[in-house]
Amino acid sequence: MTTRDPLVEVSGLTVDFGPVRAVDGLSFTLEAGGALGVVGESGSGKSASAYALLGLHRGTGARVGGSVRVAGTDVNTAGDRELRALRGAGAAMVFQDPLSSLDPYYPVGDQIAEVYRVHRPVSRKAARARAVEVLDRVGIPDAARRSRLRPHEFSGGMRQRALIAMALACEPGLLIADEPTTALDVTVQAQILDLLHDLRHETGMGLLLVTHDVGVAAESVDEVLVMRHGKEVERGPVARVLGAPRAPYTKELLAAVPRVETRRVVPVPPPRVAEDAAPLLEAVGLRREFGRGSGRVAAVDGVSLTVHAGRTLGIVGESGSGKTTLGRMLVRLLDPTAGRLRYGGREIGSLPEKELRSFRRDLQMVFQDPVASLNPRRSVGESVADPLRAAGESDEGRIRDRVGELLERVGLDPGRYERYPHEFSGGQRQRVGIARALAAGPKLIVCDEPVSALDVTTQAQVVELLSELQRELGIGLVFIAHDLAVVRQVSDEVAVMRRGVIVEQGSADAVYADPRDPYTRQLLAAVPALDPGLAAARRTARKELARA
Template sequence: MVEVTDLTVDFGEVRAVDRLSFTLEPGGALGVVGESGSGKSAAAYALLGLHRGTGARVGGSVLVAGTDVNAADERGLRALRGARAAMVFQDPLSSLDPYYPVGDQIAEVYRVHRPVNRRAARARAVEVLDRVGIPDAARRSRLRPHEFSGGMRQRALIAMALACEPRLLVADEPTTALDVTVQAQILDLLHDLRHETGMGLLLVTHDVGVAAESVDDVLVMRRGAEVERGPVARVLGAPREPYTKELLAAVPRVEVRRTAATAGVPRGSVAVSRVSAGPVSRATGPVVAASEAQDAPSVSAVKGAPLVTGAEGAAPLVPAVEDAAPLIEAVDLRRAFGRGSGRVAAVDGVSLTVRAGETLGIVGESGSGKTTLGRMLVRLLDPTSGRLRYRGREIGALPERELRPFRRELQMVFQDPVASLNPRRSVGESVADPLRAAGERDEGRIRDRVGALLERVGLEPAHFERYPHEFSGGQRQRVGIARALAAEPKLIVCDEPVSALDVTTQAQVVALLAELQRELGIGLVFIAHDLAVVRQVSDRVAVMRRGVLVEQGEADAVYEDPRDPYTRQLLAAVPALDPGLAAARRAARRELARA
């Protein structure tokens, strides 16, 4: 089905893929895993000739379903794309046209490759939407992308790819931004489609657990080259290469207690790499920035990297969490959106507390109200009703003028650092904003303070003048953390801070937050859909569903003895690194769905 020999992809002076070779048999499934900047997506795009016209230089041989991709003309590539090989991209919202109904977009793809009329094409669109599990497919086919949830949009992209019954499906990070239950549904769907239709699957992912759930063989990439390849059970169960072992060691495991996961990490230290943001490739096509390819933190940086410590190299003493008074306390907090019959309670009667030096993890599916709750805790959203107390003082109903003294102490780290950083301003200026807002006017002191903050989060003071696009995803997230720390907060709400990062960068950011908390005694609210990550960082966990807290308690108690059926459902959907266990969980989910 696929035969790649000595594939190279160059963007200017950056080599994204370096003499890569692999094959994929009909009906087989190959997972390509690695860190950000390892060349995974660049290799996948080469299978469909998507680098053509971008300025990238592609060498080697790529044969897909009998087509020599590098030698084919535009007509040959059009015949290949969609009909014999199809691709599902990472971001479905940017892959679908916002102006046209989803069904019309699928029908258009079908008519390009099949000599049928509009009615037959529409019928085919409804058929494939139904096949990928879209309920009431005929009605929903007339809806536009923004009227679909994230999981439904991803299903719609898969339906579009399946419309012409391709022999190969290339899926590039198809589950990155999805919560665990929707992720499990998408992976189960891909598994079932592969076995029912006999199509081949090439799955690109930085999540090793996703690969274990979905493929027969694994190809591990680093810096554009192959590191290790083989059957998924062998590579994940008994890896031969040191890099593969370190990659697997960085994967958070939902069954591991927080104390066991952090054992041996000395107080007052954290392994975060100081990485310099290198030059950025100016290629205009689907390309990872050179700072990702060359300077993204590697697995080896997790161990033995420079330590970030306090001014005296030791963390101040923090009162025992159980003895401390609540830092933030929410009582029957509620937030509703809309009017009349369309009014929806995004958060409905939530009560919780967070103490200094404590981490509260909040988990739940997309739409459960996690982000709305987090924004209310730092008063970026006003509660509709209920009480919110900070250090014993009621702040839930304070007007903005009276709320200003509390703004510095209540900070938020947002999910998307690209959207929360001004692309026209240097990162140093963004980090300096809270200092200037607090009245600091001495530019020398501001630069010194910003340099110290950048250094504390594992960057360099010299990065002050660089812009967000010159940093990797993990580095941008560190900039966001530095900006939050500039205000010297007492409480930080982190909204999905590691959802789009690979496992090694994710481990570094999580370790950084834990260290800063130990140093400064900060209260943390950690919002995430990744249950394994939440367990590694949290003292207590709250589980949300449809705006309501269905369960909360000590993290180990909730994970090891969940009382609510919904919590058990979430835990059952977490990807397993053991392919055998993954298959058993898939069967259990299938039985549960039938019941």
Template structure:
């Protein structure tokens, strides 16, 4: 008689309380997972995939949500389990790796203490033994000098290292199931590849099952055995990864795949209106930041941008790529003078603007605009979106409220929103819609150049494709120059005429997009391109083997 599957989900239903009623987030989902297997759950934001993942650990209990059906994990039904049985399930039989480690980790306590606490909750061991286990799992997930780093707090780690800490915490009690909810969404391609390789190694070594939740189909290609595609709370397609990605049956799955930017696709010709005059020229641009040790002791300044030279022409898109900490965001902010350079020269339309004061810059502000990465942070939650879009008009001197309202309505419609939504607040919009509001605000003063800082990094692939298409349309219609800052190399190739690759504050390679992508010269560029997820499971597996072989050499 064959053993029972590790996970059996039947007719899962999850309803969330909304006002006087309930909203159905998951509707009749079912699947099984054998020990040692990996299942990818994919879909757009709002499809219900994270809700399913949370149900595997009974995380909806006590939230007001109504859960139906059965969710058997290692023989325990997460829907009906109570008390000690539910506690043993969470962290013991199954463990969760969350998307945002800064939210999941306590900022006030050392990471080793937090892992040790998990061990002591589930095992009758001493504090010393729990601490030893914490150091052991930190070492296993690739944290160098784990005994020392176990005493560090979360803010002392990079994003990728914090994600490794969360994986270590999940492994602490040797669970039979790992549930990873968007574990690589905010990470660079190289760090993303490292985390996915680590999850694969751990699954191979321990025999644990893996449920990997993601909106990125490239992530699942080389990481899972089977794929479940979700839309509007329902499973629309389920099967082996090679079949679902190679020959999808459902139109929705095909639409998701068609929206994925391809690293091997040539840059779209004529993204802009054709390159014209040089609008912006940076020469040997530098930016340093002062640092302090302790409360008062000064230390050497940190150089974020170190001798960068580039040009941006009217009507073209310059893509700037690089890992976190490469200086690309700092450079983007300097190009529109939200930061003052500490060295070098910055010319806009032939005029040196690098050292201009705020009063002298004010007339130029309308021509140099920025779209920020996080529209939630850049939009005031207490003001309507219409007022946020109107702000640049008022700063530019417009006082006629009727003209302001009319212009804001035009801008909202221009970016695909309804003019009647003027009085709505940011929380009433999806992530893609909020990013459209940010674009409308940047367009308000009539700019000639817009710097887009990671404008689609947190969006699912279809929303990402819509925002990218909108930027291209606006550029063609208005003759804008765009600087597109991103760590997603596939998106950058899709939109850019030319590309600059940054590392440690310097540009290590730049040229037209097809040349840089098809014939990279610098080893760093080659490494970035090799880490980009691909949709072919066979090629994705071959790339993982090559990375692991190189790491072990």
């Protein structure tokens, strides 16, 4: 590769999986040291394109056409030895799920050292030293000691850092990052994005970032390539594409992105409740412990809150903050260890299951993972019908009619009653979960991360559906999420959780406009910004907060 050749040169790329064309005539270049974000929803072909850069479709049955050159190597015609030399030394990839990319049985440092020795003729001792060096470079504290730990002993963010360290070991000219922050909390996501930004500028490596999150792209790249149905929709400098998109699809994609600056639109007409009315649900000093003896841990510790009919309480916090445990206690799927829980003025926190049954219809939950909460061996219609049968309805005709109404209400075809969960998309499965929660005619629904795994346009559709249902039915909502922008969009009041306690609570406008707790300020500073200039300012603010 001469100094003038692009680091990556893709021309007319096609990728076929059987009869499905996942990538259709894609062409782009990436200069040495540049950063390109490939943005699109699930099924757009962005990951299939990234895999083609390293010849990872070879041997899978996929058919790859067109021309792909990376760091001077013609990937599609290269032999196995050339590809091995390219992977790791010339270009390296960081995958979405570090647990599936790391061997659970071997220490992380040994795995990085092994990769280094494949590409460099060095001793085991030198390879181990290199592993510790790159782990330290990506911000793993006490790198020498932690290099001896296995992947399960690392947090999610540390595992992702370890993958980046492995990719950096051989100083590649190109780093391909495929959805590297999807499963991470907002502050850990910001740390990983800052790390990629710093590494790029220190080493001069090129970056190809694959993501469905437009905000993540704004934080990290110089240019953006928007994909849909395997094709390029729009490409250009990140500030221009995100600031003045030309393609209708790009405009639609950006319009669906939740913004932390956007206040909730008050339902019109407003629900027939007064703010000073008696709360629908009230928690006082709720506590939940796990474990035994000296190993007991309080996942939720002394939480007090209220939920009113027709209003939404947003609960935000990172993994391990206790928000899911709290949500399960609010609908009595978990028993509180201590504290009081009142529904409609009646104490239900200590009611035995037999007496609790009369409240089950009123208190429902929508779970984060609809795949795990829907029985794969039963049709979605039967799953939605379960609460009706539990309530004593036995007329099959009435049950099918009601399920059909519920499916239609959440935007699904009633004729798909007999279909199974795997036949639905992620967003459709989440709609099924909402229909099932509505079947009981609840007064309050707790939504636990209901949109975290969804594309932004599907996410926006589910959020709008919940708002419509609240306007029509006057139900109270508890919306649990780690995404502060989504919570701002849906919530009247917000509670911020950290390590089992609420550190800040109040109206959404007050908490977002004037956060009092340092942790809330830290969370807000970590939210990706669509404006690259603002993203840079927030990166600087994060570094200042970290030094403070």
